[in-house]
Amino acid sequence: MSLSRPPLRVQGLVRRYGALEAVAGLSLGVSSGEIVGFLGANGAGKTTTLRCIAGLLSPHEGHIEVAGADLAREPRVAKARLGFVPDRPYLYDRLSAREFLAFVAALYDLPAEAAERRAESLLERLELAADASRTIESYSLGMRQKTAVIAALLHSPPLLLLDEPLNGLDPASTRTLKDLLREHASAGGGVLVSTHLLDVAERLCDRVVILRAGRVIAQGTLAELRGAHADRSLEDVFLELGRDAG
Amino acid sequence: MNRAAVARTGLILARRVLWSGGRPRQGVLPVLLMLLLAGASVLALTVLFGSAAAAQVPKVVHVNLLGWAFTLAMLMLVVGDLHAVVSAAVTAPDLELLRAAPLSARGILGLKLAATLPRTLPPVLAIALPSVLAYGYVNGPPSVPALLLVLTGLWALPLALGTLLAIPLLRLAPAAHLREPLALLATLAFIAGWVANTFWVPRLASDSLDLAAALRALPAPPEWSPATWAAHAIAGGRGAASSLAGFAALVLAALAAAAAVAGELLEVVMSRSTGTLGRVSAASALRAPSLASAFLKRDAALAMRDWPVTLDALAGLALWTLLPLAILPLAPLAPLSVARDMVIALSVSLGHDFAARALPLERDSLAWARLSPVGGARWMRLRALGLGLAALGMVGVAVLVVALVFQLSLAGAADVAVFAGAAAITTLSAGLLSGATFGESAWTDPRAMLAPGGRLVSAIVSVALAGAWLTLAHRHPATPVGVGTALAMLAASVAFALVPLALAARSLERREYSGR
Numbered sequence: 015m016s017l018s019r020p021p022l023r024v025q026g027l028v029r030r031y032g033a034l035e036a037v038a039g040l041s042l043g044v045s046s047g048e049i050v051g052f053l054g055a056n057g058a059g060k061t062t063t064l065r066c067i068a069g070l071l072s073p074h075e076g077h078i079e080v081a082g083a084d085l086a087r088e089p090r091v092a093k094a095r096l097g098f099v100p101d102r103p104y105l106y107d108r109l110s111a112r113e114f115l116a117f118v119a120a121l122y123d124l125p126a127e128a129a130e131r132r133a134e135s136l137l138e139r140l141e142l143a144a145d146a147s148r149t150i151e152s153y154s155l156g157m158r159q160k161t162a163v164i165a166a167l168l169h170s171p172p173l174l175l176l177d178e179p180l181n182g183l184d185p186a187s188t189r190t191l192k193d194l195l196r197e198h199a200s201a202g203g204g205v206l207v208s209t210h211l212l213d214v215a216e217r218l219c220d221r222v223v224i225l226r227a228g229r230v231i232a233q234g235t236l237a238e239l240r241g242a243h244a245d246r247s248l249e250d251v252f253l254e255l256g257r258d259a260g
Numbered sequence: 261m262n263r264a265a266v267a268r269t270g271l272i273l274a275r276r277v278l279w280s281g282g283r284p285r286q287g288v289l290p291v292l293l294m295l296l297l298a299g300a301s302v303l304a305l306t307v308l309f310g311s312a313a314a315a316q317v318p319k320v321v322h323v324n325l326l327g328w329a330f331t332l333a334m335l336m337l338v339v340g341d342l343h344a345v346v347s348a349a350v351t352a353p354d355l356e357l358l359r360a361a362p363l364s365a366r367g368i369l370g371l372k373l374a375a376t377l378p379r380t381l382p383p384v385l386a387i388a389l390p391s392v393l394a395y396g397y398v399n400g401p402p403s404v405p406a407l408l409l410v411l412t413g414l415w416a417l418p419l420a421l422g423t424l425l426a427i428p429l430l431r432l433a434p435a436a437h438l439r440e441p442l443a444l445l446a447t448l449a450f451i452a453g454w455v456a457n458t459f460w461v462p463r464l465a466s467d468s469l470d471l472a473a474a475l476r477a478l479p480a481p482p483e484w485s486p487a488t489w490a491a492h493a494i495a496g497g498r499g500a501a502s503s504l505a506g507f508a509a510l511v512l513a514a515l516a517a518a519a520a521v522a523g524e525l526l527e528v529v530m531s532r533s534t535g536t537l538g539r540v541s542a543a544s545a546l547r548a549p550s551l552a553s554a555f556l557k558r559d560a561a562l563a564m565r566d567w568p569v570t571l572d573a574l575a576g577l578a579l580w581t582l583l584p585l586a587i588l589p590l591a592p593l594a595p596l597s598v599a600r601d602m603v604i605a606l607s608v609s610l611g612h613d614f615a616a617r618a619l620p621l622e623r624d625s626l627a628w629a630r631l632s633p634v635g636g637a638r639w640m641r642l643r644a645l646g647l648g649l650a651a652l653g654m655v656g657v658a659v660l661v662v663a664l665v666f667q668l669s670l671a672g673a674a675d676v677a678v679f680a681g682a683a684a685i686t687t688l689s690a691g692l693l694s695g696a697t698f699g700e701s702a703w704t705d706p707r708a709m710l711a712p713g714g715r716l717v718s719a720i721v722s723v724a725l726a727g728a729w730l731t732l733a734h735r736h737p738a739t740p741v742g743v744g745t746a747l748a749m750l751a752a753s754v755a756f757a758l759v760p761l762a763l764a765a766r767s768l769e770r771r772e773y774s775g776r
Contacts, residue, residue, distance in 0.1 A: 105625060
């Protein structure tokens with residue numbers, strides 16, 4: 015894992031859909047060892063931002079740097095340094111989880127034995143090993159989500175992007191995923207996680223970025239966002255910011 | 261349930277499929293195609309009934325013909341509607357939403373089946389209605405109530421039967437597994453029916469055939485068949501009223517039975533939507549030694565497990581390869597020329613049936629071409645590699661078979677191989693570009709993996725390329741080409757292929773995945 019450069023630096027990101035400006039000059043960063051929560055109401059631009067960073071959408075303006083690699087100039091280097099869990103995972107339904115992970119390992123040019131060990135360990139931890147030889151089409155929503163998480167973690171990327179990763183996960187798997195994210199950060203990686211679950215963000219994230227209409231309206235640690243009112247929850251802060259910005 | 265609001269929503273959705281944003285949408289093309297089929301059927305059947313009348317064939321034979329046309333339409337409808345019911349059942353999220361609403365099982369099933377109307381109506385409009393129109397044109401128009409009742413019944417009865425048949429099938433396998441083979445079966449049944457109506461039927465009227473004798477020899481359709489009752493109801497005269505009453509009673513009974521099992525069908529669908537499926541062998545270990553072998557393994561697994569697609573493509577391959585034999589009696593050719601024609605015709609299928617589907621076969625997982633560090637250009641090269649190896653095998657077998665059948669010399673076989681290879685390289689690359697440009701990631705029908713317009717473009721491009729090679733083949737004497745010519749042909753085809761491959765790679769590089 016590359017530790018010398020911050021896992022993510024985004025400056026002035028703009029992305030439009032026709033006349034709609036979904037992301038309007040957004041800037042944010044994720045440092046090594048940091049888990050950043052990405053919050054915002056529906057349509058705030060979270061998914062579009064994550065997809066721009068992952069390289070699935072081309073920004074109209076702005077600069078994205080993943081662990082020191084410029085996404086526009088060195089897309090392959092940048093993409094090799096990130097893992098992405100989309101809200102609707104891209105899985106080959108007619109492959110088994112093991113076959114799919116072997117394919118993903120090859121896409122990231124991982125040594126076969128190391129990839130196998132890593133994948134089997136993650137399959138065990140997320141309690142998917144027993145079903146990993148079944149084709150993905152038979153999986154529940156949670157099992158598909160776990161497969162996508164393992165695929166994103168397989169190459170131990172410096173930056174991990176997750177879009178609503180807890181969708182469909184049972185409490186035990188939710189706990190395991192949170193542990194995995196914390197371990198990833200402890201090893202020097204950065205995590206940017208979008209979620210609607212404010213209590214999860216409150217407990218899991220070191221810092222939160224709150225988005226509204228494609229712009230960052232607040233960011234900082236929970237203590238910084240609470241300001242003078244230490245007894246306020248993240249939910250209170252979020253709702254208050256929403257009212258102020260509206 | 262506010263039926264008016266629900267119907268209005270359905271109409272808005274249907275309208276947007278055809279016309280949206282001030283311009284026609286892709287949904288217009290199937291409608292035009294259906295109208296074309298209906299027109300062709302009306303013409304063919306009018307010729308047939310007219311010829312029968314001119315030959316003074318008794319009216320009972322006309323009614324038998326109508327009965328067989330209805331039987332054909334009903335058989336196609338049963339297969340098609342079975343697919344429609346299973347497809348409607350597949351949309352589980354929608355189904356969950358409807359089940360959560362305060363609606364009865366019958367209401368839900370009614371809504372789902374109403375949504376299948378655009379898919380279940382075409383056989384009625386393209387086969388049954390033209391049959392009635394042609395019959396009426398020659399024998400006098402049927403009564404309007406009988407016509408409406410028969411057409412409605414011919415639509416509703418197979419739909420009810422499809423609903424009843426879907427339950428045991430869905431108990432055997434999840435809807436997601438049944439959907440594609442049934443789609444294939446439905447399409448092939450429809451094509452077979454249309455081919456029979458449009459091509460076989462007019463031949464009955466040709467000068468070389470004693471039509472009157474042929475029609476008199478035509479057996480009557482089974483008396484117990486509802487299609488026969490429908491034909492008698494349309495024909496009018498004695499017994500028409502009782503036939504119509506029997507037909508209507510049967511339709512109502514079938515609909516009542518379908519409504520009665522609606523709850524059970526929904527239960528089966530819900531319980532089987534994520535049911536356990538067959539396990540992949542334990543040998544599917546996690547190791548992938550190289551990127552190329554990982555792609556080849558994946559491609560092989562997709563081809564084997566998406567077998568309806570593979571089977572459909574292979575059927576297309578066989579049909580295209582045999583096509584030149586169909587025109588052989590019209591234009592006698594030297595064996596080497598026929599062999600060349602066959603392998604060049606095969607290349608149409610390689611482009612249109614195989615290459616154009618290669619990328620859509622990956623569905624949304626194609627996003628990995630942008631998400632991973634592999635990149636669109638390399639992704640395309642690796643996809644082309646797998647496709648090329650598969651094509652090499654198919655072309656090799658085809659060349660071997662035609663060389664043996666036509667007893668070609670070694671030089672002749674090499675000549676055929678050169679034409680086959682050169683033509684295949686061009687159509688394969690063009691097919692990949694068609695797939696990259698028009699591929700539909702959410703396809704459910706193996707024959708509809710490209711947008712409707714894209715399918716047309718893909719077919720035209722493949723046929724045009726093959727046509728160019730056929731022209732070249734026929735301009736060259738029916739003697740084996742020399743080494744220099746062979747190399748030039750192959751080099752030209754490779755040079756040509758680089759352009760569509762580069763464009764397809766660029767399309768993959770630029771394709772966006774907004775999730776919207």
